[in-house]
Amino acid sequence: MSVSEPLWRHPEFRRGAHEMVGIALGIAAWGLVTGVAMVKTGLGVPLSVLMSLLVFAGSAQLATLPLIVSGAPIWVVWATAICVxxxxxxxxxxxxxxxGHLPRRQRMWQAYFTADLNYVCFMRRFPEPKPSPEQLPYFWGGAVVNWLAWQILSLLGIFLADTIPTAWGLGFAGTLALLGLTGSLLSDRATWLAAAVAGCASVAAYSLPLKLNIVTAIAAAIAIGVLLDHFKAPSAPVAVANPGDRT
Structure with a gap:
């Protein structure tokens, strides 16, 4: 590929998009639920559209919506969003x-489009942590599909919220979609244990006001992750060559 050729023509762009398509079905379902939830909680269509486009973080949006509606202090809303x-x-x-070698403006632009599952796909595609020309096209291929899947269904949910009956159980469907997305991120014993601890902490702290059980669950998961990382068995020491040796 020539240097001047656009990213979307790169084979890795198509590969990134293709690998995200199947995953995007769950993301789209969650986006629809989030769009409906924003309007149903009284946020209104204009603010819901603005929140969907600017925030672009479904878990944080759903976590903070009940706080906004209940008139919780702004610091609680911000703290919850940050923790999530x-x-x-x-x-x-x-x-x-x-x-890391890219210009800061470009990295900030990429940061807006980052999401859980394009991170997982990217690390699976490029397990060796060093830059290569294929990585940026692959990143954008997955990011574009992920963003479109979320925004199209989120906006659809916003504009059709009044015509979608709550009896359809979209909240439960959204929970199932989120559980599916979460399950795909649990790749080893440590992440499973952190998820289990977070779930138990959330249930145990359910009676806390202002949905603070979510913050409690996140803090518990981070704490167990740090402990597991601290007590992880150290890797085998690397042999140091004798200064007198010659190749």
């Missing part, structure tokens, strides 16, 4: 070896 989105700090750290 702390995982993106980990994603950013994981992407740094691949994209």
């Amino acid at each position: 989105n702390l995982r993106f700090v980990i994603f950013s750290a994981g992407w740094r070896p691949y994209f």
Whole structure:
């Protein structure tokens, strides 16, 4: 591919988009639920559209909606959104070896489009943490499909919220979709244990006001993750060559 050729013509762009298509079905279902929920909770169509386009974080949107509607203090709303989105700090750290050399403006633009599952797909495609020309087209292929799947169905849910009966059980369907997305991220014993601890903490703290059981669950998951990382068995020491040796 020539340097001047657009990213969308690159074979890796098509590969990234193709690998995201199947996953995007669950993302689209969750976007529809979020769009309906924003209007049903009284946020209104204009603010719901603005929130969908600017925030682009379904879990944070759904976590903060009940707080906004109940008139919770703004610091609680912000704290909840930040806690729910702390995982993106980990994603950013994981992407740094691949994209750290790019200009800051470009990295900030990419940050808006990052999501849980294009991170998973990307790391599966490029397990070795070093930059290569194929990575940026692959990233954008998955990111574009992910963003379109979310926004199209989210906006559809916003504009059709009044015609979609709550008896359809979209909230439960959305929960199932989110569980499916979460399950795809549980790749080893540590992540399963963190998820189990978070679930137990959320149930145990369910009676807390202002949905603070969500914050409690996130804090518990982070704490168990840090502990597991701390007590992880150290890797075998690397042999150091004798200074007198010669190749």
